Amino acid sequence: MDQISSKESWTSSLKLYCKKPVLLMLSFGFSSGLPYLLIFATFSFWLREAGISRTEIGFISWVALFYGLKWIWSPLVDRLPIPWLSRHLGRRRSWMLLAQAGIILGLIGMSTLNPQNSLMAVSLFALMVSFSSATQDIAIDAFRIESAPERLQAAMAAAYMTGYRLAMITSGAGALWLAALFSTSAGYQPHAWQLTYLCMAVLMGVGVLSCLIAKEPEVPYRKLTSITMIRQFHRRGYPLKFAGFIAWSYTALCEPFIDFWRRYHWIAVLILALISTYRIADVVMGVMANTFYVDMGFSKDEVASISKVFGVIMTLLGTGIGGILVNRLGTMRILFVGALLTASTNLLYSYMSTQPPSLSLLTVVISADNLGAGIATAAFITYLSSLTNVAFSATQYALLSSIMLLFPKFLAGFSGYLVDWMGYSHFFTFTAILGIPALILIPILAKYHPASAPRDNN
Numbered sequence: 001m002d003q004i005s006s007k008e009s010w011t012s013s014l015k016l017y018c019k020k021p022v023l024l025m026l027s028f029g030f031s032s033g034l035p036y037l038l039i040f041a042t043f044s045f046w047l048r049e050a051g052i053s054r055t056e057i058g059f060i061s062w063v064a065l066f067y068g069l070k071w072i073w074s075p076l077v078d079r080l081p082i083p084w085l086s087r088h089l090g091r092r093r094s095w096m097l098l099a100q101a102g103i104i105l106g107l108i109g110m111s112t113l114n115p116q117n118s119l120m121a122v123s124l125f126a127l128m129v130s131f132s133s134a135t136q137d138i139a140i141d142a143f144r145i146e147s148a149p150e151r152l153q154a155a156m157a158a159a160y161m162t163g164y165r166l167a168m169i170t171s172g173a174g175a176l177w178l179a180a181l182f183s184t185s186a187g188y189q190p191h192a193w194q195l196t197y198l199c200m201a202v203l204m205g206v207g208v209l210s211c212l213i214a215k216e217p218e219v220p221y222r223k224l225t226s227i228t229m230i231r232q233f234h235r236r237g238y239p240l241k242f243a244g245f246i247a248w249s250y251t252a253l254c255e256p257f258i259d260f261w262r263r264y265h266w267i268a269v270l271i272l273a274l275i276s277t278y279r280i281a282d283v284v285m286g287v288m289a290n291t292f293y294v295d296m297g298f299s300k301d302e303v304a305s306i307s308k309v310f311g312v313i314m315t316l317l318g319t320g321i322g323g324i325l326v327n328r329l330g331t332m333r334i335l336f337v338g339a340l341l342t343a344s345t346n347l348l349y350s351y352m353s354t355q356p357p358s359l360s361l362l363t364v365v366i367s368a369d370n371l372g373a374g375i376a377t378a379a380f381i382t383y384l385s386s387l388t389n390v391a392f393s394a395t396q397y398a399l400l401s402s403i404m405l406l407f408p409k410f411l412a413g414f415s416g417y418l419v420d421w422m423g424y425s426h427f428f429t430f431t432a433i434l435g436i437p438a439l440i441l442i443p444i445l446a447k448y449h450p451a452s453a454p455r456d457n458n
Contacts, residue, residue: 021147024214025156028140029163030170031207035103035133037171038110038200039126040064045176046193050115060123063130070134074398075256077138090216092146095139097211100204102132107201114190136207141397145385146217154326154334157381158319161374165312171200256395263389267448271387274441275400276407278335278380281343281435282373283408285428288415292349292424297357306363314367318374325375331382332446338376339442343435345369350428380404 037043040061047057077095081087085094106129113122144156175196182192261268325334348365355361384404388396411434419427 022155022159024210025144025159026163027206027210029160030167031204032137032140033164033167034171034200034203035129037168039129042171042175043126047115049188052115063127066130066134068402070138071398071402074138074395077135078395092139092143093211093214093216096136099132099136099139100207103129104201104204106132107197111194111197138398143217145388145397153385154323154378154382158323158378161319161377162316165316175200259389260396270441270445272403274438274445275403277437278339279404280408280411281346281431284411284415284434285346285431288419298362302359306366310363310367311370314370315374318371319378322375322378326379326382331379331386332442334379335383336442338379339435339438341372342376343432345372346428346432350425353424353428
């Protein structure tokens with residue numbers, strides 16, 4: 001597995017979190033995490049309080065699908081310059097700022113409407129927020145990958161996740177608190193929600209300010225198209241302008257995927273297998289977690305209090321520890337540790353299912369689960385970042401992060417059936433076993449893991 005010099009002290013590892021790129025990722029994480037619940041759980045709460053039917057709310061939740069489809073337009077974010085903005089801010093910050101403007105405008109649009117009489121309009125603004133937020137994620141991920149070497153990526157990922165979690169608390173519990181604060185009486189009051197969403201739009205200023213003060217990464221960036229490629233298409237009978245368009249499209253849409261296979265050859269199959277299985281144990285178990293708490297007899301207040309307090313604290317602690325450990329011990333070692341923790345903590349749920357309801361045991365299990373998930377996620381984000389070529393960072397990272405959830409989400413759809421068939425105890429044990437393929441693949445792939453994030457060789 002990858003080696004890290006022993007001369008570097010633990011103190012210097014902790015100092016990583018004081019570096020400017022890492023601190024910037026804290027604010028970028030906040031900017032990235034803020035919109036998500038505002039078009040998902042918090043938005044659903046608003047719609048339900050407004051009297052919108054559960055069926056309609058379910059259909060409207062599809063606006064969040066843009067997060068899973070962002071790889072489709074990621075080549076444009078990777079390669080298409082924005083007039084004037086790209087010249088003054090650079091290709092990453094220009095896309096970031098444009099996306100943030102879309103989020104702010106979408107939230108302001110939602111804040112001017114009442115779903116009771118403008119459901120379609122408010123949904124369209126939510127769709128705008130979703131698309132803009134997914135685009136911002138593409139640009140921020142590319143910015144992070146290009147801003148620092150692999151050893152700093154774990155600390156940046158930890159800072160990003162910390163900001164993301166804080167933003168979700170703000171747009172979740174914080175938004176509900178604001179809506180209650182702005183309410184002057186019981187019952188649904190649209191102005192309370194409108195003021196809340198306006199406040200959330202203002203908070204997006206954190207990301208805008210960070211974007212303006214950040215420094216554009218200096219990375220090798222070859223021209224979008226080559227004269228030779230344009231001439232090749234022109235010789236085949238295409239008009240010169242059309243030949244240029246085809247050459248640009250090939251460079252933007254095809255080369256990121258060709259580059260990945262060219263660099264890793266048959267190892268790419270194992271890499272994709274690891275990416276698609278690394279979070280299976282976590283995702284498949286997670287679908288049934290809340291159902292399990294209910295069936296065990298825990299109240300919503302008990303689960304919410306423990307998960308929001310201990311769960312959030314342990315997740316943030318796990319990401320911080322993961323960032324330090326990756327810097328000290330290397331990506332692959334901590335990737336293995338994270339996979340082992342993710343799978344083994346599911347066995348705690350299996351044990352809890354055989355015991356009488358206990359808040360103390362619930363606290364221990366949720367804390368352990370979130371700590372392991374934090375360490376695993378910090379290492380996994382670092383690993384994904386190390387696989388991307390900075391010449392195609394936006395496209396390749398968007399694709400890899402989409403693959404990360406594709407198979408686990410599909411398999412998770414059968415989790416309810418599995419619980420009915422085998423019971424909670426055996427189900428949680430089964431999800432722990434699902435983590436074994438990742439534990440086998442990581443030592444194999446450690447032999448081929450690059451020392452640092454790959455650079456464009458052309």
